[in-house]
Amino acid sequence: METLPLLLTLAAAASVYLLWFYLLARKLTGPKVWPVVGSLPLLFMNRRKIHDWIAGNLRATGGVGTYQTSTIALPFLARKQGFYTVTCHPKNIEHVLRTRFDNYPKGPDWQTAFHDLLGQGIFNSDGETWLIQRKTAALEFTTRTLRQAMARWVSQTIKNRLWSILDKAVAEKFSVDLQDLLLRLTFDNICGLTFGKDPRTLSPEMPENPFAAAFDTATEATLQRILYPGFLWRVEKLLGIGAEKRLKKSLEVVETYMDDAIEARKENPSDDLLSRFMKKKDVDGNHFPISVLQRIALNFVLAGRDTSSVALSWFFWLVMNHPEVEAKIIKDISTILTETRGNDHQKWIDEPLAFDEADKLVYLKAALSETLRLYPSVPQDFQIRRSKRCSA
């Protein structure tokens, strides 16, 4: 092609592109966009305060309270059209995570990256495989026995271990890392609830637990898979180097631990989630194989551990900084326990809080909800929309 026609064609194409870009950019409710790179430079500049940047973009749309939605143009990063819809509108969140959850599958990229750690567990499956786990979990979480098992694990750990560690710290006047204690507490509880084995990471000696450490390493290495371009982890896996090497090693520890737990439950079924899933059948009417049961249980450990401990850490931090709230919480608990158990304080601590007692603690529940609103344990959640194939 001659140079002049080529230049004219390029100029015409660039003009059409810029016109299209101008018309599109006018309609976007998000951060500033540039041709070709969209808002990528801003994403890069704000990478160390990503939550604040996203919250700022939402606020800048001018919506009231937390009822905002914006669009961020991230070409090359977002699937298909290159746009992310970001929302903190409760109705939208309800639509995505509840009403039309089926319309927001995890998608192949996510599933492949998480497969080694999560298998086909509830967090990493779609369709029938997801549904059967969701139904079982939803049903089991409302059963009285599971709720009782939950209360038993929590109250045993608090009464026998957390309190004694805190009592000792008070008596001997040393400080404790509450966040670490709470992480150990929730880890022990979630393991007890999920597969009936308490790893006792919350003990006065603060032991290092190989399963907990391996689980952390595996989670971290898995997250790296989605932070960097997909080919990188595939090459690392092939060569057995870097994060992939750590992932492989840590998964071996996790799997051995889970195998033991499953063997123990087979011999001695209990009221934990694993024992319940062992009785269930998969979509083909067969019992779940051990490898699947392992992953089902691991998904629950992942779901319940950090979310709860992070929420509790923020809760206590907020309460410590707001003595007036602390006083109201104590009043709330005292009033209910006086109603249900009388004035004998020994009775207040002998038995764990019953569910109907906990239900009446309106102020405490509000304080917990406010904690989650101010410092959400899951500040961002990512979903892919099935029908229009855009990211949300």
Ligand code: HEM
């Ligand atoms: C403060 C505590 C918690 C918070 C903030 C929290 C938050 C969330 C969020 C945002 C999701 C949606 C994730 C998604 O699908 O993309 C989720 C899902 C889930 N959570 Fe929690 N969670 C908490 C505690 C727990 C606990 C204690 C358990 C179990 C013992 C649990 C089990 C699950 C399960 C099984 C799912 C997957 C549901 C599904 O895909 O159908 N969560 N959680």
